[in-house]
Amino acid sequence: MSAQPVNPNVPPDHLTIEIDGQSLVVPKGSMIIQAADKAGIPIPRFCYHDKLAIAANCRMCLVDVEKMPKPAPACATPVMDGMKIATRSEKALKSQRNVMEFLLINHPLDCPICDQGGECELQDLSLGYGRSVSRFQERKRVVPDEDIGPLVATEMTRCIQCTRCIRFTADIAGTYELGGMYRGENLQIGTYDGKPLTTELSGNVIDVCPVGALTNKVFQFRARPWELIARESVGYHDAMGSNLFLHVRRGEVLRTVPRDNEAVNECWLSDRDRYSHQGLHAEDRAVRPLRKIDGRWQQVSWAEGLAAAADILRAHPGDELGVLAHPATSNEEGGLLAALADGLGSQNLDHRIFNRDFSDGAVAQPFALPLAEIEQADVIVLVGTNIRHELPLLHQRIRKATRRGARVHAVNPVDFDFAFDIAGKTIVAPSQLAGALGDAALREAASNATRAAVIVGGLAENHPAAAKIRAAAADFAAATGASLCRIPQGANALGLARTGVLPGKRDVVGMFAEPRSAYVLYGIEPGLDFADSAAVQKALNAAKVVAFSHFACQSTRDVADVILPIGALPELEATLTNLDGVEQRTQPGGKLPGEAREGWRVLRALGGELQLPAFDFTDLAGARALAANRQPTGINRGAASPAPTAGHADGLELAVSAGIYRTDSVVRRAAALQAHPLNVPARIVLNPADAQALGLAEGKVAKIGSADGTAALPLAVDARVAAGTAWIESGHGATSPLGAGRVTVVSA
Secondary structure (H helix, E strand, O other), rough: OOOOOOOOOOOOOOEEEEEOOOOEEEOOOEEEEHHHHOOOOOOOOOOOOOOOOOOOOOOOEEEEEOOOOOOOOOOOEEEOOEEEEEEEEOOHHHHHHHHHHHHOOOOOOHHHOOOOOOOOOHHHHHHHHHOOOOOOOOOOOOOOOOOOOOEEOHHHHOOOOOOOOOOOOOOHHOOOOOOEEOOHOOOEEEEOOOOOOOOOOOOHEEEEEEOOOOOEEOOOOOHOOOOOEEEEEEOOOOOOOOOEEEEEEEEEEEEHHHOOOOOEOOOOOOHHHHHHHHHHHHHOOOOOOOOEEOEEEOOOOHHHHHHHHHHHOOOOOHHEEEEEEOOOOHHHHHHHHHHHHOOOOOOEEEEEOOOOOOOOOOOOOOOOHHHHHHHHHEEEEEOOOOOOHHOHHHHHHHHHHHHHOEEEEEEEEEEOOOOOOOHHHHHHHHHHHHHOOOHHHHHHHHOOOOOEEEEOOHHOOOOOOOOHHHHHHHHHEEEEEOEEEOOOOOOHHHHHHOOOOOOOOOHHHHHHHHHOEEEEEEEEEEEEOOOOOHHHHHHHHHHEEEEEEEOOOOOHHHHHOEEEOOOHHHHHOEEEOOOOEEEEEEEEOOOOOOOOOOOOHHHHHHHHHOOOOOOOOHEEEEEEEEOOOOOOOOOOHHHHHHHHHHOOOEEEEEEEEEOOOOOOOHHHHHHHHHHOOOOOOEEEEEEHHHHHHHHOOOOOEEEEOOOOOEEEEEEEEEOOOOOEEEEEEOOOOOOOOOOOOEEEEEEO
C-alpha cells in the first residue's frame, strides 16, 4: 500500500470535513454539532447541551450526511475525514420539521401564561420549523405537577423529555434526584420520591430546560423577559465571585441568572447566589439615617446623621476607636474605610470577623492552583471544610475531577455529605486536624500525584487553633508538592487584605478583649456575623457605635447610636477580588431603597464632615484612586492577638461550620432559601457514643455551656460526627453565644 500524503495545514489529531459547503478542520472525536457550533453554523437542538452528556433523544438536530441513507443526529454522530454534511438540504429540513411536529403533539401551547415565553427554545425553533396547523386532532396528554421545593416551579405538561434536567442532577450536581418514569407516551420526568430537590445547585435546571416545564418559582409571574434590563454583577456570598446577570425592571432586581465565565463558574450558579436578591427587599432594610436620642430611635436627615456620627468619632479618636468591616465589603469601600481609620489616628482596623486565631497574623491569599485547574488535579485533600456548602461550585469542580479519576481525601471533624466518592477520610475532633495532616499514607498519596491540591476551609480557618492547622497544611503542601488553597473567609477577604483593611495594632479579637470606647461597624449584623458574639455584645453595649448598615435589624439597634443606610452590592458599581486574586467589577442593578446611599459616598461625606484631607475627591474614580494607593505595608504581626485558650478543660470540642443559607444578612432574609431543605434549624449534633454517655436522646432540648455563653438547642445524634465533638452551624441566634471552644452538654 502506498504512503498517503500528509496535509501540512491540518494539525495532528485533526481532520477535514465540509458543512454546508464550508471546509473545516476539526479535532478528531468531535461531534458534528460541536464542529458546526465552532464554525457558527446553526443546527437546531433541544436535548444537546455542551456541558451535559450526550443523550440524542430529541432528534431535532437531524442533518443530511453524504452516503448515509437516513438523516443522522448531529449531536451523536462523530466526524470522519472527508465527511460532507448538509444542515439545510431538503432532506435535513424535512426531518427537522417532522420532529418539531411530533414535539408539539402534546405540548399545551400556553405561551401567553408561560413564564418561559420570550426566552423559550421551543418557541424560537417552532417559528422556523413548525407548521401553522397541526395534523393531529387527538387529545393532548396531561401530566400532574410535582412540588419540588421553594425554588423551582413545575408545569410538566410542557415537558418534551429532553432529559437535560435529569443529566444535570446526575452528572453535574451528583444528586440523581430527577429521572424518567413510565414508558412510551406515558413517560414523565420527576423525582422518584415526591420530595423537594435538595441539591444546592437546583436553580440550574431552570436554565437548561428548553421549555417552560421548569421555571423560577421566586420570579414566577413577575415580568416578561423583554421588560428586563441585564446588569453584569458577581456573587458576593462566597469567595468564588460567580459571574452573573441581575435582571432588573424599574430599578428592582427580579431575578439573577448565570453569566458565562469558564475560569470561575462556567455557566452555572449556586442557589445562594441565584435567589439571595429576595433579601434586598426585607422589611427591616435600612432606608433612612437613624439616630438614638434618649434611648429611642428617630429618623433624621443625612446632614444630622453624618454630624452625629462625626461627633462620636471626634470624641473617640486614635486608639479609642475600633473599625470593623464585613469581609464582603467592596475594594472601594474598604480603601475608604482604611483611609478614615488613618485620618482618625486608629490602627485598630480589621475585616476578619469570622476568625478566632490571629497568632500567626494570617490573611487571605489567592489559591496556589487556579480554580479552573482544580478539576485537573489527581489528588485533592480537603481540610476542615464542608465544601459542598462553603463553595458549592468548587464542590462541583471537584466532582468533575473525580469523574476524571481524581482521588479525594477528607480530614474533617464531621463526615460531611459530598456528591463524589471519597478515597480516604479521617474524621477527628477539630483540635486533631493538624496532627491528621502528618499521616504517612496521606502524604504518600499526595506526593505520588502529578498535580495535588490541599484545600483548607472555614471550619479550620475559624477554629481557635487555626494557626496550628494552617501551619500543618503549609507543611503538608511543602512536603508533598501540593498546591495550598486556603478558602478566603468572605467574598472579598482577599481584596480587603490587599487594600489594607488590616490592623496596625489591634485585630478584631484584640478590639473586644480590650474594649474600645467607640466602634465603626461596616456592613455587619452584630448579633450573627461575629465569631464570638458574647465578648462583642458586651463591648459594643458599653461603647459608642456608628453602624453603616444594609439593615436596621434588632441586633444593630441594640448596640448602635447612629445607623447610616448603605447600598448592598447588587445596587452598586464596585470591585471585588475573588479567590484566584482576580478583581471583578459589578454594575449597579437595583435602585437604592429610600434614602440609602452608596457606601463610598457616605464615607466620603463623613470624611468631609471630619475635614480629613484624603477625602477631597468627588466621584467613584477618585474613591478608586484613593483605595488603589492604599497598598498594605504588612500586618503588625507582633501585635496579633495570642491564640485563644481552650475554655473548659473537659467537655466536648465544638466544630462550627457555616449554615449554607445563614452566611450573611442578605441570604438570611431570602425567604425561598430559608424554606429550602438544606437550611437546617439551629441544633447541636453529637456522636451516638457521646450522647449515650451523657444520657441524652435524639430530639431532646439540651443545655449547652461554654466559656463564652450558654444555649438551649435541640439535640441530633449522628455517627458522622467525630467522637468527643459537638457540631453546630453558625449564623443562628441560638448558636451564636457558644463560641468555638469546648462545651458541656446536659439534658433540659
